Amino acid sequence: MSTALVVILVVIAILAGTIVTLKTTTRQGLPPKDVLDRAKQRARAEDARDEAERRR
Numbered sequence: 001m002s003t004a005l006v007v008i009l010v011v012i013a014i015l016a017g018t019i020v021t022l023k024t025t026t027r028q029g030l031p032p033k034d035v036l037d038r039a040k041q042r043a044r045a046e047d048a049r050d051e052a053e054r055r056r
Contacts, residue, residue, distance in 0.1 A: 030036075
């Protein structure tokens with residue numbers, strides 16, 4: 001019985017640590033918002049250019 005309790009507590013501790021780690025590193029590695037906005041604008045401009053070329 002006590003072995004099962006220890007295993008359950010270890011699993012809960014690992015899950016809690018993983019959740020905390022994921023919450024703190026969610027935005028890490030992403031570029032700033034202005035960089036993402038410029039990339040979206042470039043993608044839209046390229047799509048518009050491609051669409052205009054297809055219509056020719």
